[in-house]
Amino acid sequence: MSLPLSSSLSRWSVRGIGALGALVSLAGCGGGETKVMSLAELSGRSLTYALTDVDDEETPDAQGAHRFTVSYSVEDGPCSRFADDVTATLNGQPMTLVPGGASDVGGRGDACENSRAYFNYDPGAWGREPVGDITVQLQDATHTVRLVLQNAKAKRSFTFQEEGTPDKLRVGQTYAFLWEPATEVPGPVSVMIMREGGRAPGTLTATQEGGKVSLTIPTTTPQANHLLSMEASLAGIVRECVGVASCDGSIFHSQDFVIAVVP
Known part of the structure; x- marks a missing residue:
């Protein structure tokens, strides 16, 4: 994409x-x-x-x-x-x-x-x-x-934990990512999202259990291409x-x- x-x-x-x-x-x-x-x-x-x-x-x-x-x-x-x-x-x-x-x-x-x-x-x-x-x-x-x-x-990474790949996410649904290597626990993890052509990124609420990070795509998120950024x-x-x-x-x-x- x-x-x-x-x-x-x-x-x-x-x-x-x-x-x-x-x-x-x-x-x-x-x-x-x-x-x-x-x-x-x-x-x-x-x-x-x-x-x-x-x-x-x-x-x-x-x-x-x-x-x-x-x-x-x-x-x-x-x-x-x-x-x-x-x-x-x-x-x-x-x-x-x-x-x-x-x-x-x-x-x-x-x-x-x-x-x-x-x-x-x-x-x-x-x-x-x-x-x-x-x-x-x-x-x-x-x-x-x-x-x-x-x-x-x-090499650190956030690995998508659901079926398939994280290139298509649905509004209202919760998705999980895992920090690797799994022996480390970072934190807190910050998650931001920006719509294609946008200028102000929005912060998503994320929950964290060890190196596992869960986030929900808000129902108000426009149906469009976005950049999802995670950091810790x-x-x-x-x-x-x-x-x-x-x-x-x-x-x-x-x-x-x-x-x-x-x-």
Whole structure:
């Protein structure tokens, strides 16, 4: 089914990409000064991780849609910048480094941009491969940072639980979707719906039991093509956090379904 979408639809998922995938902090500190810091000098800071898994109907290959990021906190004092010898890997594969430093984004001459690293993963490959840990390692000449997230390497999805496919839903009926992997419990799950050509998405009431989400198509829903969007997040399980003061973060997944609402 073809559904021309308004540009506002893609912003539903951009929330996940912007808030979790990029992890760019522009804090007003440091007076616009940048200091090259070793990983040892950054060891007193917190490390935030974010796994973004956005299956967007309009732009399925949007930059940052399937990305894992680790980012250092921004603190008072000079803006940090990675030294040239810093390397970063995710499960042994190289990550892209963003050194950080003073930034004038948005006209803020005194802002600091996070020192961070990210990895764009292949959602198809992760869907075929077994669920496993994510191990991130940052190194320089004298210091090692290691983060291990238990069973975080997995392709998330909302799977339709009824017969057939979710491309045709009836008004007044209740349908169920299951978050996968089933070993995780996200929440709360948010469900939005927008009519083809519409500009303001509406929120559907959903009930949740563990990873199972049930939603009812209101009887007032126009009989037309719609975009149904589901999203949720959860905290990962940190097995190891070495070389920094603390590690925390979240896993985010959103998924679009193109549906026809019928009587």
